[in-house]
Amino acid sequence: MLTAHEKRFEWIVNEFLERPAGDYAELLRRGHVSSPDGADPEEWRRDIRRQARQDKVRVITSRDGDRAFAMLHRTIPADQEMAVLREAADRITIFGEIAQRSRALGHQPGSWLRHDDESITTCQSCGARIYIKLGERRRIEDGEALTDPCPNTGTP
């Protein structure tokens, strides 16, 4: 794996570890979420809105003193709906195809961690890595789980 990709990989892992599920994930799951104790409410709102924008998810945020709230605004404008769905479907197809290639080498890629247009995963058996960056024009794919066979499979 290229050093630059390796650095991005580590960065995404660390960000994920700092916020295991994250309030934004909770928002997507439950439809609403409030800021944790001690969090700066404005900073928290900005963070939630940034992540929602990145996913083209519409949210409503508000603030009551030291506490901030966010809820999903579920309606997607009709003219955007198809594009959003197509983009999500494309991403699932791309990641499915990449995971399939890794499995062909014997790896067992786990779930993807995503940050903007970058995504990472590792083989659950040997820890081999995959780094993907979905660019406007070209896609970057890197990692030993796409090039080297999994050492932990095939031998009884």
Ligand SMILES: [Zn+2]
């Ligand atoms: Zn493996």
